[in-house]
Amino acid sequence: MPEDDSGVNRRNVLKSIGIGALGSTLAVAGSGSVSATTDDSTHYHNALYGPHFPDPTIHRAGDGTWWSYGTNMNRNSDSDELLVPILRSDNLHEWTYVGEAFDSRPGWTYGSIWAPDIHYYDGEWVMFYSLSPRPWESGEFGIGLAKSDTPDGPFTDYGQIIGDNDHASGGSIDGYFVDYNGTPYLFWGSFQGIYLVELTSDLQDWKPGTLQQVAGDAYEGSTVFYRNGYWYLFVATGTCCNGYSSTYEVEVGRSTNFFGPYTDVSGTDMMNYNSDNAGIAQLTSNGRFVAPAHGDITTDDNGQDWFVYHAYDRTGPEYVDGVPARQFFIDRVEWTDDDWPVIAGDKTPSLQSVEPNTNDSGILADGIYEIQNVNSGKVMEVADASTSDGANVRQWTANDCTCQRWWVEYIGGGEYRIVNENSNRALDVPDGTTTDGASLQQWPWFTGAAQKWNIIDNGDGTYRIENVATGDVAEVYNAGTADGDDVVQWPWNGGDQQRWNFNFIGGVQPLWDGRPW
Known part of the structure; x- marks a missing residue:
């Protein structure tokens, strides 16, 4: 049953809100501003950084600090484009801009760097990144590799790992690295299938004959997470970059086998989804925050899992210098008794939530x-x-x-x-x-x-x-x-x-x- 915004008592609406802060139409832009009234010492407020930090990836360093890397792409101009912006945080909810990952553009295709994926592997910080030629240039879409001794860079580029010319599938962007039993693998793909391939030991190439598809044409932006005997494949579907009209959301499949098949909560094999937004959303829009997706997972000191992602805020800019203003969000991931993720409590972005690294449990058992x-x-x-x-x-x-x-x-x-x-x-x-x-x-x-x-x-x-x-x-x-x-x-x-x-x-x-x- 829809709510009537005009009747909402805004003095009390956010009194104790945490995960899943707003309902589906509670904070529609233009109906009056909504401000939080809870204690800022115990709650944080989305968005955490903006107005532009899409496709975030995250990793925690050995000293306890978190590092996040995002896209700053402008395919029409490179005059003010950042070469992978970096954020740093000590607590997961307060973030500081550090700088750019690269001193200069990778040279194998002159274009926009986007959708970075960061991991610490074999004593180095390794970043897989997507590179796409600008509309007026020739070249192929592909995924490159860069490494650094420190999370703040600069990262040294090792060139292209896989590209559209290497296989018939296409969509060679949005990589996600996984070390599976000591063997390096890369998940990747964008609306032409999600694929899995084994990498060489130096990560600089892929092994022919190991390429396999794990999800259909509906997806991009893969994230892979292991928990309690299951491999989880978080994927983005829908449109990312049409401002407030975007339909981006997160769907999830899981498998007890790293190589699949990955099935969603309905039991449907993710290979069968070839139309945008056709599956079961595990994170989707509400009245204020639009098109949440393309993120990553990390875990805080209490063992609580968190999903970082991007979304639009209707109270903020829709575009900045012609670029969609996708901001940086974080929300907790709860797990059902049968091991399915529930992001942000009601599967829509929260306006505010209890800070990471604090305990949050109900006073009554379910x-x-x-x-x-x-x-x-x-x-x-x-x-x-x-x-x-x-x-x-x-x-x-x-x-x-x-x-x-x-x-x-x-x-x-x-x-x-x-x-x-x-x-x-x-x-x-x-x-x-x-x-x-x-x-x-x-x-x-x-x-x-x-x-x-x-x-x-x-x-x-x-x-x-x-x-x-x-x-x-x-x-x-x-x-x-x-x-x-x-x-x-x-x-x-x-x-x-x-x-x-x-x-x-x-x-x-x-x-x-x-x-x-």
């Missing part, structure tokens, strides 16, 4: 609960066990109906989604209205802030349920004690009608239709 009102002793249910969109939420004497059971799931930053087990629909403030006394309803999960809830410990064993969009809490209307009394939102006043017990029923997650992965 599971199925009866939610019991302290004043009346009755439990929250969907009226008449309805499965309809917009059905009313009320209180009733507990009777073991699945309409009285709720899947409570932590999505980060202090926020939860609360989904009815019977209907597979989420607890919702309709249209994100800030009206005191507005009845709560159920609607399919759409990642909006009106469906996100802060569950707050009252200090007496009870909890209040605060809506992220409105700042109001769930209560039984007029402190009623009768079956059928409405559950509404109201400003917190400490009354028992606003206090709830969460009675744990079980920990098995229902496979509800609205599940976002």
Whole structure:
């Protein structure tokens, strides 16, 4: 159910927001500015660097510092183009510009350097980069190699590793290096298939006969990540460079075998996707941040994984000197019990989140609960066990109906989604209205802030349920004690009608239709 921007209470909307900060239409440009109100000492705010730092790659040095490298391409002119800009950070969320990776352009094709991929390998910093001829020049697309003793360069160029003339596939850009059991490999490709090839030991060439395709024509911008017995292939799909009209997003496949096949969460082989945006998005646009994709993964001191990527900010410039203004973002990667990634809590860029290297866990374990009102002793249910969109939420004497059971799931930053087990629909403030006394309803999960809830410990064993969009809490209307009394939102006043017990029923997650992965 879409939210009405004009009704959002911006004094409270970001009060406790972390991962997945904004819903799908909460911060549309032109509807008024949204500013964070949380403590800056514990939260960071996207975008982290701009107005131009697309295709970021990241690696952590032995001294604990993070280094990120990006594109600064202008295919129409090289007058102000940077030769791979470098950022440095001690904490993953505060970044300083260091300089350029190259002192001069690689000479094998005079063109734009883009989509760098950085790793520390065999005692050196190695960078694979894409090089494309300018529109008025001859030459081939390809991937080159450069090395440096230090992360800030300068990097020495070793020339082209693979190019479009080396094979019939084309799309020879966007490399991603992996050391697999001591053997070097390179993933690469751009909308003509994603490929995998073994490299020579010095990384300066590829071995004929080892080339294989692992994903279809829908993708570019590969990132490969190993976790818990699976190899994950993060890929970008859609259009990257059409400003706010761009459709870029991230899709993910995984395999227990490094060489594939890589299948997505639906079980579909990634080889079968040949149309943009045809698969299941694991990171996509919301109302403020557009076209998030083409990134990399790193891990902080607490073992928390983070995805760095680029996106547009509708409150910022769409273009800078004619170049799309794709800025630098970071969001945490959570993992489901069956080992699928969930980026930024609701799979859209967050405006703000809890800083890296800090612990962020919910006060309630994920599971199925009866939610019991302290004043009346009755439990929250969907009226008449309805499965309809917009059905009313009320209180009733507990009777073991699945309409009285709720899947409570932590999505980060202090926020939860609360989904009815019977209907597979989420607890919702309709249209994100800030009206005191507005009845709560159920609607399919759409990642909006009106469906996100802060569950707050009252200090007496009870909890209040605060809506992220409105700042109001769930209560039984007029402190009623009768079956059928409405559950509404109201400003917190400490009354028992606003206090709830969460009675744990079980920990098995229902496979509800609205599940976002």
